[in-house]
Amino acid sequence: MxxxxxxxxxxxxxxxxxxxxxxxxxxxxxxxxxxxxxxxxxxxxxxxxxxxxxxxxxxxxxxxxxxxxxxxxxxxxxxxxxxxxxKALQAGLAGLREFRHWRAKEIGRRLSKKGIDGAYEGAKALSNGRLISRTHFARFLVANGYSTDMKKVFKHYLTTGKPGHVSGEWAExxxxxxxxxxxxxxxxxxxxxxxxxxxxxxxxxxxxxxxxxxxxxxxxxxxxxxxxxxxxxxxxxxxxxxxxxxxxxxxxxxxxxxxxxxxxxxxxxxxxxxxxxxxxxxxxx
Known part of the structure; x- marks a missing residue:
């Protein structure tokens, strides 16, 4: 088998x-x-x-x-x-996580400008507190009635040109x-x-x-x-x-x-x- x-x-x-x-x-x-x-x-x-x-x-x-x-x-x-x-792998991953931390705060700021308060804190509460992703923001937005499902919330809030989108410069x-x-x-x-x-x-x-x-x-x-x-x-x-x-x-x-x-x-x-x-x-x- x-x-x-x-x-x-x-x-x-x-x-x-x-x-x-x-x-x-x-x-x-x-x-x-x-x-x-x-x-x-x-x-x-x-x-x-x-x-x-x-x-x-x-x-x-x-x-x-x-x-x-x-x-x-x-x-x-x-x-x-x-x-x-x-060590080199871990150093590289640590750098990406530092960017993720900055991006999460920036997503929160941008959503706040559109009248969605507490998004960063809400996403952080749904995460382990150390790595906050767009998925955590999406779960917060769905839980708080901004969208009915995860796919729709990404489409309307977190992709290019939408209120919570933040461009990323990741690893090469x-x-x-x-x-x-x-x-x-x-x-x-x-x-x-x-x-x-x-x-x-x-x-x-x-x-x-x-x-x-x-x-x-x-x-x-x-x-x-x-x-x-x-x-x-x-x-x-x-x-x-x-x-x-x-x-x-x-x-x-x-x-x-x-x-x-x-x-x-x-x-x-x-x-x-x-x-x-x-x-x-x-x-x-």
């Missing part, structure tokens, strides 16, 4: 709503054999998740999702299997890949279809990503349609990239991103775990 992988998930260490321990428990319940915790710009939840995984029948892969500015667009790079103690693409590689990990372009890039632009992104040392494309994602999965599989094959899978799970509030419930990888592409020791152990169990 083939092992079940979910290599893109979030916890309360960033903008998920389950603690790392609760996430691991749910992954076991969902039949996941290999889990990666990939919180935004932090590895804070990995130690707790590792303790939880050690007591359960599941393998934990170290992970992180790094925010990157590429071509005036924000893209996300997932790092897998690295050493969380790497090559910089993020370098942090991951130097820490002994593998870099993956997260949910590539979600960026709505033209084919030529996506090819440019992939080309620069490969030149920097990136090795994989997240082919299967909860945000990818069946057609998008096969399109991303063709890109992976064409560029000789490995293929990854991930739900991008944030919590039970997002039922379209179910933990571990992922489509199988299309044939003729090589999974990122192909040479992982845990892959051999899990598939033979």
């Amino acid at each position: 083939m092992a079940q992988y979910d290599l893109h998930t979030h916890s309360t260490a960033s903008d998920g709503t389950l603690t790392p321990t609760a996430l691991v428990d749910l992954a076991v319940e969902a039949g996941v054999d290999v889990l990666a915790l990939t919180d935004h710009d932090t590895t804070e939840g990995l130690a707790e998740a590792a303790v939880a995984a050690a007591d359960r029948s599941i393998h934990l892969v170290t992970g992180v999702e790094i925010s990157v500015t590429w071509g005036a667009q924000v893209v996300h790079i997932v790092g897998l299997g690295f050493d969380p103690a790497d 693409l090559g910089q993020a890949v370098e942090w991951i590689n130097n820490a002994g990990g593998e870099a993956v372009i997260a949910h590539p279809a979600r960026y709505s890039m033209t084919r030529s632009k996506l090819r440019r992104l992939i080309g620069e990503f490969q030149e920097a040392g990136g090795v994989a494309l997240e082919v299967v994602s909860s945000s990818h349609s069946r057609d998008e999965i096969f399109t991303m599989a063709r890109h992976a094959k064409e560029h000789s990239l490995l293929a990854s899978v991930g739900s991008d799970y944030h919590g039970p509030e997002t039922p379209w991103a179910n933990l571990g419930r992922l489509s199988a990888l299309p044939d003729q592409i090589r999974p990122i775990w192909d040479n992982w020791t845990i892959a051999a152990e899990t598939d033979s169990a």
